[in-house]
Amino acid sequence: MAKDRYRSFLHDEPDNIEWRHGGPPTYDVVNKLFEEGRTKEWPEGSLEETVQNAIKSYEMELSHKTRLLDFKTINPQKFKLFVNGREGLSGEETLKLGSYNALLQSSLPEDLQPYKADKESFESSHEIFRSAFPRGFAWEVIKVYSGPPEISFKFRHWGFFEGPYKGHAPTGKMVQFYGIGTLKVDDSLKVEEVEFFYDPAELFGGLLSGKNPNNPIEDDGNKASPTSQCPFSN
Numbered sequence: 001m002a003k004d005r006y007r008s009f010l011h012d013e014p015d016n017i018e019w020r021h022g023g024p025p026t027y028d029v030v031n032k033l034f035e036e037g038r039t040k041e042w043p044e045g046s047l048e049e050t051v052q053n054a055i056k057s058y059e060m061e062l063s064h065k066t067r068l069l070d071f072k073t074i075n076p077q078k079f080k081l082f083v084n085g086r087e088g089l090s091g092e093e094t095l096k097l098g099s100y101n102a103l104l105q106s107s108l109p110e111d112l113q114p115y116k117a118d119k120e121s122f123e124s125s126h127e128i129f130r131s132a133f134p135r136g137f138a139w140e141v142i143k144v145y146s147g148p149p150e151i152s153f154k155f156r157h158w159g160f161f162e163g164p165y166k167g168h169a170p171t172g173k174m175v176q177f178y179g180i181g182t183l184k185v186d187d188s189l190k191v192e193e194v195e196f197f198y199d200p201a202e203l204f205g206g207l208l209s210g211k212n213p214n215n216p217i218e219d220d221g222n223k224a225s226p227t228s229q230c231p232f233s234n
Contacts, residue, residue, distance in 0.1 A: 079094075
């Protein structure tokens with residue numbers, strides 16, 4: 001099997017790894033989206049490329065491995081994930097929730113939440129976004145501001161809304177958002193803490209723009225359904 005150039009150890013794993021879907025994943029489709037849509041192409045071995053590939057590898061492990069002890073990207077005993085200033089999640093908590101639910105938790109009233117993380121399972125959350133972005137949801141590093149042991153960087157996340165999202169019809173348009181992240185790593189460059197700051201409204205503004213037959217947008221141009229607005233701000 002060909003190696004994944006952005007996830008260096010993906011196909012070098014021992015046979016006793018417990019994969020969520022029975023074996024290592026394939027990233028050919030989203031890699032194509034990434035290569036066609038990235039705004040930066042970092043030199044091989046650069047700090048920017050190293051950080052970018054580290055995050056891609058961490059996401060791969062979080063999405064496809066079932067045991068924290070099989071992770072190579074993090075220090076399981078110390079790991080914490082922080083999102084938009086909220087309380088940190090341990091490695092086990094993050095693994096149980098899954099990446100989408102961990103990153104999309106909200107303190108808004110339930111009736112204003114465009115995505116209810118506490119109502120979704122690991123599996124359902126991945127299916128929702130896999131359906132909305134059939135070509136995948138690509139991620140790139142835009143800039144690295146500082147090196148280890150505390151790395152700070154700017155990132156971009158994007159995909160094409162080509163499948164339904166919770167009743168909203170696909171628009172075919174690009175949906176993207178930008179954010180800031182930090183990584184605290186140990187001497188072996190395993191992550192002890194990761195923190196992300198971003199505005200979820202950039203994501204949901206695009207996903208809620210598709211027509212929803214249950215909440216049709218008025219044709220007179222003067223009114224819009226509640227779902228055409230995105231109040232997600234936390």
